[in-house]
Amino acid sequence: MSIATALVRAAFLVNAVYAETAREYGITSQQGQLLCVLMPQPRGMADLGETLGLAKSSLTGLVDRTAQRGLVRREPDPEDGRAVRVALTGEGSTLVDAFYAETCRRVELLPQGLPPADREAMAGLLGRVVTDNQVPVVFLDHDEAPPRTLRR
Numbered sequence: 001m002s003i004a005t006a007l008v009r010a011a012f013l014v015n016a017v018y019a020e021t022a023r024e025y026g027i028t029s030q031q032g033q034l035l036c037v038l039m040p041q042p043r044g045m046a047d048l049g050e051t052l053g054l055a056k057s058s059l060t061g062l063v064d065r066t067a068q069r070g071l072v073r074r075e076p077d078p079e080d081g082r083a084v085r086v087a088l089t090g091e092g093s094t095l096v097d098a099f100y101a102e103t104c105r106r107v108e109l110l111p112q113g114l115p116p117a118d119r120e121a122m123a124g125l126l127g128r129v130v131t132d133n134q135v136p137v138v139f140l141d142h143d144e145a146p147p148r149t150l151r152r
Contacts, residue, residue, distance in 0.1 A: 014107055021103045025095060031066050032103070035088065035096040036139050042087035044077055051136040071095060100140075 001009075015029070022032040030052075037043065037051055049059045063086055066072045071092035077083040088096060111119050 017106045021106060025099045030062055032099055033138055034062055034066055035092055038088050039096055042085040044083055044085045
């Protein structure tokens with residue numbers, strides 16, 4: 001299998017696991033992505049649009065639908081009185097903690113047939129591909145996930 005085929009098929013595999021987990025938590029994949037991006041801290045709309053690769057209208061709709069579910073809220077940006085930022089609510093924090101943990105658990109099972117050294121090598125190589133291509137942080141590593149007490 002070529003590297004292109006392997007990467008595209010792996011992306012489909014991970015996306016399927018992500019979508020299945022999101023459905024089980026009663027959210028869409030895009031809502032799951034939004035919640036995961038907001039885990040460390042509230043973010044401005046422009047920053048969210050850039051990170052998630054969404055046009056302004058698509059992002060507005062996503063935030064509206066997620067806010068209607070009580071998972072996020074808009075708040076004034078303390079650095080720019082004209083702007084708003086999006087933050088997790090208490091319910092959103094609780095949901096994303098569980099969703100994130102379950103998604104990690106399921107994705108980590110995907111290469112379970114590989115020996116530990118191969119899994120470590122795969123993580124290192126994929127990490128380099130992600131870093132070299134400046135992929136935005138849309139999903140934190142385990143040691144990067146902040147405890148809920150640090151969230152606003």
